[in-house]
Amino acid sequence: MKPIGKWLSSSSAQVVAGTCAGVILGVAGLLAFSAPAPSQANVKPSEWTAAQRTGPLFAAFGQATPAEDVRDLADWVADSGDAGHGPFLVIDKKNARMYIFDSNSTLVADSTILLGGARGDDTVPGIGSRPIEQVRPEERTTPAGRFVGERGHDARGEDVVWVDYDAAVSIHRVLTTNPAERRLERLASASREDKRISYGCINVPKAFYEKQVQPLFARRRAVVYVLPEVKRLHDVFNMYEVRTRYAGR
Amino acid sequence: MKVNKFLGATILSASVVSGIGIAYAQTSSSTPSAAPSPSTSGTQYNQSSAAASDNSSNANSNMSAPSSTSSSTTSSSNASDSAGAVAERQPRADRN
Numbered sequence: 087m088k089p090i091g092k093w094l095s096s097s098s099a100q101v102v103a104g105t106c107a108g109v110i111l112g113v114a115g116l117l118a119f120s121a122p123a124p125s126q127a128n129v130k131p132s133e134w135t136a137a138q139r140t141g142p143l144f145a146a147f148g149q150a151t152p153a154e155d156v157r158d159l160a161d162w163v164a165d166s167g168d169a170g171h172g173p174f175l176v177i178d179k180k181n182a183r184m185y186i187f188d189s190n191s192t193l194v195a196d197s198t199i200l201l202g203g204a205r206g207d208d209t210v211p212g213i214g215s216r217p218i219e220q221v222r223p224e225e226r227t228t229p230a231g232r233f234v235g236e237r238g239h240d241a242r243g244e245d246v247v248w249v250d251y252d253a254a255v256s257i258h259r260v261l262t263t264n265p266a267e268r269r270l271e272r273l274a275s276a277s278r279e280d281k282r283i284s285y286g287c288i289n290v291p292k293a294f295y296e297k298q299v300q301p302l303f304a305r306r307r308a309v310v311y312v313l314p315e316v317k318r319l320h321d322v323f324n325m326y327e328v329r330t331r332y333a334g335r
Numbered sequence: 336m337k338v339n340k341f342l343g344a345t346i347l348s349a350s351v352v353s354g355i356g357i358a359y360a361q362t363s364s365s366t367p368s369a370a371p372s373p374s375t376s377g378t379q380y381n382q383s384s385a386a387a388s389d390n391s392s393n394a395n396s397n398m399s400a401p402s403s404t405s406s407s408t409t410s411s412s413n414a415s416d417s418a419g420a421v422a423e424r425q426p427r428a429d430r431n
Binding site for chain 2: 100101104105107108112113117133193202214216218221236238239240251253254255256258261284286287303306
């Protein structure tokens with residue numbers, strides 16, 4: 087024991103002890119300052135899981151007053167993260183309106199739109215491959231559902247956003263090639279009936295397309311929710327009501 | 336003198352460890368992350384709803400009965416499909 091005691095009292099032992107203490111202090115300091123608290127982590131509240139959150143997340147509509155179905159669906163998307171925490175679109179066929187939300191589920195723009203001339207939420211199998219003149223009036227539906235929209239081009243060479251590529255349903259600038267259809271007047275009309283004119287595609291005002299829709303899809307896909315007009319909302323989307331889900335917590 | 340050696344060694348080693356740790360943290364945090372997605376937020380563009388200019392009559396003239404075709408829609412829920420670069424599909428005719 088004597089040699090050890092002698093060594094402990096030596097200057098080299100003091101250096102070793104000091105080095106060890108310094109390493110411990112350094113590591114402790116790094117850990118204390120580098121590990122973020124959960125609330126400080128670089129994760130948006132909208133990306134927290136339901137277990138991490140203490141309450142619901144709702145979509146923000148600002149001054150807009152959407153239909154109840156639009157609000158319910160957007161709230162569910164916000165709360166569930168169904169759109170992958172990215173921007174998303176909601177299309178209200180009953181009221182012929184499109185709503186665009188950012189990745190925080192905040193409404194950034196909305197517009198009146200034109201839709202398929204036939205009421206219905208389904209699409210005819212193989213309709214996308216059929217020449218348009220062979221599409222019967224009762225088949226001119228805009229299908230309801232959840233779609234992953236992506237940019238592309240149609241046969242006219244114009245850029246569009248494909249909603250359902252196989253069914254040839256897209257979002258594009260309002261078509262004015264057939265004056266008899268009066269599509270610009272229909273966009274400006276207050277009548278919901280006037281909005282039903284296309285063969286299934288979703289027509290939006292040119293400025294709205296170029297300022298809002300086109301940039302959104304320039305470098306990414308985004309989820310497009312087309313609300314039903316015949317079926318019930320819950321029959322089309324596997325969703326829950328945000329308001330009632332958290333009522334008991 | 337012994338106390339000075341102890342303190343000196345402590346400060347020196349703590350500094351070295353901290354320096355290495357900070358340098359490592361800066362290196363890892365400066366590695367490129369995913370490219371920011373283009374956001375449309377900022378410009379509040381609310382398309383005015385229907386300036387009541389045209390309530391003319393022929394709106395209902397070509398309305399059809401509801402389609403009773405089979406459904407091809409699916410009701411969600413993959414929460415992963417909004418990101419990533421997009422390769423365009425083949426141009427094709429749409430439904431106007």
